[in-house]
Amino acid sequence: MKVLYQFRISHYCEKARWALDYANIPYRTRNLLVGPHLKQIKKIAPDSSVPVLKIEDRYIQGSDKILDYVDTTAKDAGLTPADxxxxxxxxxxxxxxxxxxxxxxxxxxxxxxxxxxxxxxxxxxxxxxxxxxxxxxxxxxxxxxxxxxxxxxxxxxxxxxxxxxxxxxxxxxxxxxxxxxxxxxxxxxxxxxxxxxxxxxxxxxxxxxxxxxxxxxxxxxxxxxxxxxxxxxxxxxxxxxxxxx
Ligand SMILES: N[C@@H](CCC(=O)N[C@@H](CS)C(=O)NCC(=O)O)C(=O)O
The missing domain is CATH 1.20.1050 (Glutathione S-transferase Yfyf (Class Pi); Chain A, domain 2)
Known part of the structure; x- marks a missing residue:
């Protein structure tokens, strides 16, 4: 199961959640604490920010990259126009x-x-x-x-x-x-x-x-x-x- 590392309060995380939900991609969330997240995220991604999406053993950091992933996985969702x-x-x-x-x-x-x-x-x-x-x-x-x-x-x-x-x-x-x-x-x-x-x-x-x-x-x-x-x-x-x- 994919895991979204996030702060529930973060609007960049809301952007990623919306895209995943829109494309019906199943995932679970891992809610981090603001502060202690620094160490946790730095272990799995280059920057300290969330959202980060874990897919098997790789991690995608950044809401824009997560939307790109949604695009390639669920083309029918049409998040990026074909034209x-x-x-x-x-x-x-x-x-x-x-x-x-x-x-x-x-x-x-x-x-x-x-x-x-x-x-x-x-x-x-x-x-x-x-x-x-x-x-x-x-x-x-x-x-x-x-x-x-x-x-x-x-x-x-x-x-x-x-x-x-x-x-x-x-x-x-x-x-x-x-x-x-x-x-x-x-x-x-x-x-x-x-x-x-x-x-x-x-x-x-x-x-x-x-x-x-x-x-x-x-x-x-x-x-x-x-x-x-x-x-x-x-x-x-x-x-x-x-x-x-
Ligand atoms: N451009 C990034 C921005 C993400 C971002 O700024 N996330 C904030 C939460 S709203 C964050 O994780 N801040 C803590 C940090 O950078 O250590 C994206 O689209 O994912």
Whole structure:
């Protein structure tokens, strides 16, 4: 059985889960703790990030590579359009989402939620190893400081992230006036990437993200403005139509 090494909370992992579920590829998940994952992942892959998919004795690291694997294994799923120029367009949207949506969304939410361990810890601990609670009791304060430095999470980067996401949404709003899909006439990895990487902010029901009641007032207001945009509404509809469990 394939194994997806992941953080349940990670939107890059949600992107990989969605692709595997969409293509009906069976897998089980191995939920890691943020912090101790460093050693575990470095043993099996070049970088420390998740998602990593284990297939027999090989490991694929990175949501984009996992989508490539899904493509080769389940061609019928059609995650990458068959037409080469549409395929290129889909990959361009995916790279855009990975970089210009995924990273700022994470920065913005971490900036808020790192100061709210009563919200963050249950999410980090959900279905993880038994020693997680004790680990965070001892290590949370230090880990929080490390995350802020390593991932450049601070007041200034959070504000920049908000502006970056707004720019991304404007670009998407314009693209979505012509079609319900970003690359050609049907659902593709472009739509999957954009929707999953925006999911922690917009919290579509099928994504499992549900912390909007506890967001700061500024973030709640930002979320509301995104939800009323064409892209915000499209993310919710696309999740409803295409997120198979
Ligand atoms: N480009 C990567 C990004 C993955 C990523 O940034 N994962 C984060 C979780 S959201 C992570 O594992 N961070 C911990 C680390 O890098 O050690 C992908 O698409 O998989």
């Amino acid at each position: 080469s120029s549409l395929a290129q367009q889909a990959r361009q949207w995916e790279s855009f989402a990975d970089r210009y949506l995924g990273e700022p969304v994470r920065c913005l939410l971490y900036h808020d939620v790192l100061e709210k361990p009563h919200i963050l810890l249950p999410l980090w601990l959900d279905q993880g190893p038994f020693y997680g609670r004790l680990f965070y009791l001892l290590a949370y304060q230090k880990l929080k400081a490390v995350i802020r430095v390593r991932m450049h999470v601070n007041e200034k980067t959070a504000a920049l992230s908000m502006r970056g996401i707004e720019r991304g949404i404007k670009r998407l709003d314009a693209a979505l006036t012509e079609s319900d899909y970003l690359a050609g006439p049907s659902f593709s990895r472009a739509d999957l990437a954009v929707c999953s990487l925006l999911a922690p902010l917009l919290c579509p029901e099928q994504s499992g993200y549900r912390w909007h009641d506890d967001m700061s007032p500024a973030l709640t207001e930002f979320r509301q403005s995104l939800l009323t945009s064409a892209t915000g509404r499209w993310v919710l509809t696309t999740y409803e139509k295409h997120r198979r469990c």
